[in-house]
Amino acid sequence: MAVHSRAGVVRLGFDVGGTKVALALGDGHGRVLGHARLPFPASGSPRRDVDCMLEAARALLESRGLGFGDVEAVGISAPGPLDATGGRILAPPNLPGWRDVPLAEWFGAAIAAPVALENDADAAALAEWHEGAARGTEHAVYLTMSTGVGGGLILGGRLHRGRLGAGEVGHAPVEWEGEPCACGRRGCLEAYVGGAAWARHLRERAPAAGRVAELAGGRDAITPEHLVAAAREGDAFACAELERWNGYLARGIVWLEMVLSPEVVVLGTIARAAGEALCFVPLRGLVAEHVGPRAAGLRIVAAELGDDLPDRAALGVAEIAANRASGTGRAGGPSSGG
Numbered sequence: 001m002a003v004h005s006r007a008g009v010v011r012l013g014f015d016v017g018g019t020k021v022a023l024a025l026g027d028g029h030g031r032v033l034g035h036a037r038l039p040f041p042a043s044g045s046p047r048r049d050v051d052c053m054l055e056a057a058r059a060l061l062e063s064r065g066l067g068f069g070d071v072e073a074v075g076i077s078a079p080g081p082l083d084a085t086g087g088r089i090l091a092p093p094n095l096p097g098w099r100d101v102p103l104a105e106w107f108g109a110a111i112a113a114p115v116a117l118e119n120d121a122d123a124a125a126l127a128e129w130h131e132g133a134a135r136g137t138e139h140a141v142y143l144t145m146s147t148g149v150g151g152g153l154i155l156g157g158r159l160h161r162g163r164l165g166a167g168e169v170g171h172a173p174v175e176w177e178g179e180p181c182a183c184g185r186r187g188c189l190e191a192y193v194g195g196a197a198w199a200r201h202l203r204e205r206a207p208a209a210g211r212v213a214e215l216a217g218g219r220d221a222i223t224p225e226h227l228v229a230a231a232r233e234g235d236a237f238a239c240a241e242l243e244r245w246n247g248y249l250a251r252g253i254v255w256l257e258m259v260l261s262p263e264v265v266v267l268g269t270i271a272r273a274a275g276e277a278l279c280f281v282p283l284r285g286l287v288a289e290h291v292g293p294r295a296a297g298l299r300i301v302a303a304e305l306g307d308d309l310p311d312r313a314a315l316g317v318a319e320i321a322a323n324r325a326s327g328t329g330r331a332g333g334p335s336s337g338g
């Protein structure tokens with residue numbers, strides 16, 4: 001047997017999303033060796049969906065002259081709610097037809113390697129902590145700020161899972177009888193600052209002849225990107241809406257600071273795209289107004305990992321699987337011993 005095909009040389013990561021699946025092939029030293037993307041299969045059967053993902057993984061490995069036998073560990077990052085310990089997907093609204101799916105068991109049976117499953121926000125938080133903006137901290141909060149608002153908490157130097165899965169910051173209320181949320185309740189943070197909810201709000205409110213609608217090519221096509229672009233040009237409606245968005249986000253961060261006292265709050269997608277002047281500077285000001293001198297020790301910064309975040313997050317979960325299998329007991333711990 002050739003040395004390069006010895007079992008245990010590569011790790012596989014799957015980032016399973018409602019619209020696409022990202023596959024990454026990594027070594028055991030944090031390097032990404034290759035990756036692939038496929039649309040979420042949505043075949044109507046979770047088993048067939050998983051078979052499609054396994055087929056894509058097989059093709060990715062074969063392109064490197066490898067096979068499932070060379071895989072040392074598998075990591076899966078997927079939308080919640082899920083049971084990370086039991087390796088099961090429960091009933092995520094973003095994966096239609098998936099209900100109580102034993103994902104870790106299915107992948108483990110096909111690939112014959114240890115498998116770990118994490119909530120996608122937790123996996124992203126771990127990636128930002130290992131290699132991104134939360135590097136070197138003991139207490140960090142990561143908020144996805146994309147279609148929804150997922151949160152991952154690193155507390156005391158490890159991922160905090162809580163009793164039912166912690167970090168559901170997006171579904172913490174910022175108004176009691178507020179906007180309806182995708183979760184069925186009202187007034188959640190996500191109903192104000194999540195990308196999907198914000199886009200809906202903007203499509204209703206934006207002036208039909210205004211700059212935001214013009215950039216989008218019509219009100220019905222408005223997304224947060226158009227709003228941010230118009231705000232950058234100084235459009236009054238866009239600036240006011242962004243101010244409202246920052247205001248609600250600040251309410252969430254004030255709670256996080258008062259309850260968890262993190263060293264850093266790392267913000268993903270929309271905040272990262274809006275940048276310092278439109279998002280982070282006003283946000284830090286609002287938070288400081290409400291938490292007082294405590295704000296001096298709190299960093300509020302943009303995520304550092306960009307397009308490669310799904311790969312990094314899924315391979316980080318593979319590292320958890322590898323650590324569990326080798327009995328180092330560092331599940332969720334830093335990637336290096338230091």
Ligand SMILES: [Zn+2]
Nearest residue numbers: 171181183188
């Ligand atoms: Zn909610």
